[in-house]
Amino acid sequence: MSEAQELEQLRNSIDSIDRQIQELINQRARCAQQVAEVKQKYAQPGEVVVFYRPEREAQVLRNVMARNEGPLTNEGMARLFREIMSQCLALEEPLNVAFLGPEGTFTQQAAVKHFGHAVHCHSQVSIADVFREVESGAANFGVVPIENSTEGVVTHTLDSFFDSGLRICGEVSLRIHHHLMVKDKDATVERIFSHAQSLGQCRRWLDKHYPNVERVAVSSNAEAARRASLEPGAAAIAGEVAADLYEMHILNTNIEDRPDNTTRFLIIGKLETLPSGDDKTSIMVSSRNQPGALYQVLEPFHKAGVSLTRIETRPARTGTWNYAFFIDFEGHAADAVIAPVLQGLQDQVADYKLLGSYPKAVL
Amino acid sequence: MSEAQELEQLRNSIDSIDRQIQELINQRARCAQQVAEVKQKYAQPGEVVVFYRPEREAQVLRNVMARNEGPLTNEGMARLFREIMSQCLALEEPLNVAFLGPEGTFTQQAAVKHFGHAVHCHSQVSIADVFREVESGAANFGVVPIENSTEGVVTHTLDSFFDSGLRICGEVSLRIHHHLMVKDKDATVERIFSHAQSLGQCRRWLDKHYPNVERVAVSSNAEAARRASLEPGAAAIAGEVAADLYEMHILNTNIEDRPDNTTRFLIIGKLETLPSGDDKTSIMVSSRNQPGALYQVLEPFHKAGVSLTRIETRPARTGTWNYAFFIDFEGHAADAVIAPVLQGLQDQVADYKLLGSYPKAVL
Numbered sequence: 269m270s271e272a273q274e275l276e277q278l279r280n281s282i283d284s285i286d287r288q289i290q291e292l293i294n295q296r297a298r299c300a301q302q303v304a305e306v307k308q309k310y311a312q313p314g315e316v317v318v319f320y321r322p323e324r325e326a327q328v329l330r331n332v333m334a335r336n337e338g339p340l341t342n343e344g345m346a347r348l349f350r351e352i353m354s355q356c357l358a359l360e361e362p363l364n365v366a367f368l369g370p371e372g373t374f375t376q377q378a379a380v381k382h383f384g385h386a387v388h389c390h391s392q393v394s395i396a397d398v399f400r401e402v403e404s405g406a407a408n409f410g411v412v413p414i415e416n417s418t419e420g421v422v423t424h425t426l427d428s429f430f431d432s433g434l435r436i437c438g439e440v441s442l443r444i445h446h447h448l449m450v451k452d453k454d455a456t457v458e459r460i461f462s463h464a465q466s467l468g469q470c471r472r473w474l475d476k477h478y479p480n481v482e483r484v485a486v487s488s489n490a491e492a493a494r495r496a497s498l499e500p501g502a503a504a505i506a507g508e509v510a511a512d513l514y515e516m517h518i519l520n521t522n523i524e525d526r527p528d529n530t531t532r533f534l535i536i537g538k539l540e541t542l543p544s545g546d547d548k549t550s551i552m553v554s555s556r557n558q559p560g561a562l563y564q565v566l567e568p569f570h571k572a573g574v575s576l577t578r579i580e581t582r583p584a585r586t587g588t589w590n591y592a593f594f595i596d597f598e599g600h601a602a603d604a605v606i607a608p609v610l611q612g613l614q615d616q617v618a619d620y621k622l623l624g625s626y627p628k629a630v631l
Numbered sequence: 632m633s634e635a636q637e638l639e640q641l642r643n644s645i646d647s648i649d650r651q652i653q654e655l656i657n658q659r660a661r662c663a664q665q666v667a668e669v670k671q672k673y674a675q676p677g678e679v680v681v682f683y684r685p686e687r688e689a690q691v692l693r694n695v696m697a698r699n700e701g702p703l704t705n706e707g708m709a710r711l712f713r714e715i716m717s718q719c720l721a722l723e724e725p726l727n728v729a730f731l732g733p734e735g736t737f738t739q740q741a742a743v744k745h746f747g748h749a750v751h752c753h754s755q756v757s758i759a760d761v762f763r764e765v766e767s768g769a770a771n772f773g774v775v776p777i778e779n780s781t782e783g784v785v786t787h788t789l790d791s792f793f794d795s796g797l798r799i800c801g802e803v804s805l806r807i808h809h810h811l812m813v814k815d816k817d818a819t820v821e822r823i824f825s826h827a828q829s830l831g832q833c834r835r836w837l838d839k840h841y842p843n844v845e846r847v848a849v850s851s852n853a854e855a856a857r858r859a860s861l862e863p864g865a866a867a868i869a870g871e872v873a874a875d876l877y878e879m880h881i882l883n884t885n886i887e888d889r890p891d892n893t894t895r896f897l898i899i900g901k902l903e904t905l906p907s908g909d910d911k912t913s914i915m916v917s918s919r920n921q922p923g924a925l926y927q928v929l930e931p932f933h934k935a936g937v938s939l940t941r942i943e944t945r946p947a948r949t950g951t952w953n954y955a956f957f958i959d960f961e962g963h964a965a966d967a968v969i970a971p972v973l974q975g976l977q978d979q980v981a982d983y984k985l986l987g988s989y990p991k992a993v994l
Contacts, residue, residue, distance in 0.1 A: 271669060271670075271672075271673040274669045275666060275669055275670075278662050278665050278666050278669065279666070279687070281662050282659055282662045282663070282666075282691075283691075283694070285655050285658055285659045285662065286659065286691065286694075286695065286712065287698070288651075288655050289652055289655045289656060289659070289712075289715070290695060290698070290699065290708060290712075292648050292651050292652045292655070293652060293703060293708065293711060294699075294700065294701060294702060294703055294708075295648055296645055296648045296649065296652070297701075297702045297703050298702060299641050299644050299645045299648065300645070301702060302641050303638060303641050303642070303645075306634060306637045306638055306641065307634070307638075309634075310634040324642070328645075328646075328649065331646070331649075332649065332653060335650070335653070336653065336657075337657065338657060338660075339657060339660045339661060339664060339722055340656060340657055340660050340718055340719070340722070344718040344721065344749060345653060345656065345657075345718075347714070347718070347748060347749075348656060348711070348714055348715060348718060349649065349652075349653075351710070351711055351714055352652070352711060355703055355707040355708075355710070355711060356703070358707065359702055359703070369871060369875065385710060386707060391871055393875075393880075393881075508732060508754055512732065512756075513876070517756075518756070
């Protein structure tokens with residue numbers, strides 16, 4: 269056989285496989301439509317039927333990754349199924365998703381990573397606006413940053429939960445890169461501006477390449493880029509958007525010491541997510557007497573063998589909530605081990621709010 | 632059967648379909664690997680084997696759309712196959728794609744729309760840098776804007792072809808939206824700034840909602856937003872990024888009269904794309920004597936019944952190229968009708984360059 273004949277044969281095989289894949293995807297879409305019909309049939313009059321089930325999507329993706337034998341990577345295959353589910357869901361319920369804009373930000377990337385491309389994404393100017401859009405029903409879900417590895421925890425997002433009844437329905441992580449940038453690429457670098465966390469994240473790289481250059485911590489990476497754009501001999505560590513905004517020249521890309529530098533985002537909505545088998549829970553509690561209060565709150569988790577993943581302390585908005593603790597732990601609020609811990613906690617603290625149980629980020 | 636039982640049954644069907652889809656996708660990936668092996672086997676010593684074939688991808692997508700019976704939409708299904716091909720290709724040849732940055736711009740969106748998510752995208756600060764990255768081999772392909780419906784033709788891109796031997800390997804179109812924005816949302820709008828093309832694109836909307844308000848054409852939509860941010864009573868028509876940059880309040884979204892307002896991008900590379908069955912060709916020609924020259928160039932196309940889709944005139948860089956005409960027409964340079972026209976043209980004009988034949992944008 270000649271090259272052309274061999275290629276023709278393989279391409280015919282691919283075409284025939286494609287035909288089968290396409291038929292199966294449409295078959296899957298018909299099943300998804302039947303799921304919607306069953307849910308409608310059994311709905312109470314006036315009941316809003318929910319088609320999107322985050323816990324079910326997480327399970328499907330985990331199964332796909334677990335049984336994958338290649339040659340495609342587990343992540344590549346899971347991304348394909350994310351898109352297939354996104355397209356199938358769009359047939360039943362075209363989701364509206366509000367995100368912290370503008371378009372092109374990491375938050376939009378997070379929204380697409382979580383929901384796939386077949387949703388309508390609407391950019392909002394503030395975190396408060398994202399919450400409002402979801403509360404009013406204009407959007408089904410919202411996407412907000414919660415933990416930015418360069419700027420630390422996003423307190424606006426935490427504080428929004430004080431006044432909101434919205435639930436956390438999911439989480440997303442995204443890789444973030446740092447670059448070293450200057451205004452004048454021929455000038456000697458005498459000073460490097462960045463947020464303290466970013467300086468920390470690039471410490472080893474800086475020690476190696478700029479051991480004797482002064483490092484100056486400023487309020488944000490965007491501010492670092494702004495200052496470096498004005499001061500001769502100054503450089504900044506920041507992201508690409510800041511480099512463009514202040515017309516900086518990027519000297520070195522991806523200088524973070526750990527290549528897995530990520531930012532976390534939350535999916536917020538009105539939905540109570542059912543257990544998916546690998547979940548996280550976020551709660552907010554407050555206590556009137558601060559000394560010893562946090563320890564008291566954490567003790568029952570420790571005794572029950574529940575793993576705490578994150579704790580943030582915020583000043584409360586009202587007199588009642590003197591201090592509020594935002595606590596993330598592994599497991600679902602409905603789990604047999606967790607439910608009694610949360611029950612006990614409610615009797616013990618001044619205020620308690622379940623922010624949500626949700627599947628851990630799959631991809 | 633109860634609701635739970637009915638849903639369980641359907642979900643089991645979906646799981647079984649998913650298993651088959653996954654097996655077929657991996658089977659497809661194995662075929663794609665075999666294609667790569669065949670190409671390697673027949674390659675001359677030292678020959679760079681090309682795995683990515685834009686014309687083949689365009690054909691696959693057109694077939695997918697043509698035979699699609701739903702319930703998924705043709706576009707939704709084609710997007711899924713774009714991603715499947717992207718993942719399969721990544722196994723053979725992880726493509727590097729340079730695009731006009733920063734990250735989050737429409738050009739990055741265009742790159743992802745064309746190549747899917749399984750490629751490495753590298754942001755460049757200028758169109759010249761995109762060309763350089765591809766010429767040096769650091770990137771396999773580049774993505775640059777060519778026709779921006781708000782700013783007109785991107786002359787930087789056209790002019791880059793004067794000195795470059797790169798070919799056009801494909802095109803992408805993206806929808807673009809316009810918004811009306813103000814600094815102070817309570818002030819009366821007395822004046823609206825925008826690029827002349829954007830004002831034109833929103834004319835009917837403006838006639839209806841702001842019939843007696845002065846319209847001022849400025850150099851770009853970003854400039855419009857900047858001026859409107861400084862002058863009381865001024866509004867701007869621009870995109871979301873400009874609104875954020877100048878901290879403007881968006882009064883009305885998507886005010887363009889035609890909802891299909893798009894921007895075109897070119898895929899550039901070293902590859903000569905074979906006929907896909909529905910192609911476009913771009914050429915650059917110049918003539919020393921300007922009067923009548925363009926007509927002379929166009930006549931053979933007309934006589935051969937070839938449909939011209941676009942013509943741009945640019946001042947030439949050198950004495951030889953007094954005027955250069957960039958001409959797009961339907962068909963492939965290798966087509967029986969086209970080839971003699973191009974042959975005749977070369978004898979007739981001072982300079983001639985085939986910029987590339989490539990599949991028309993599918994999605």
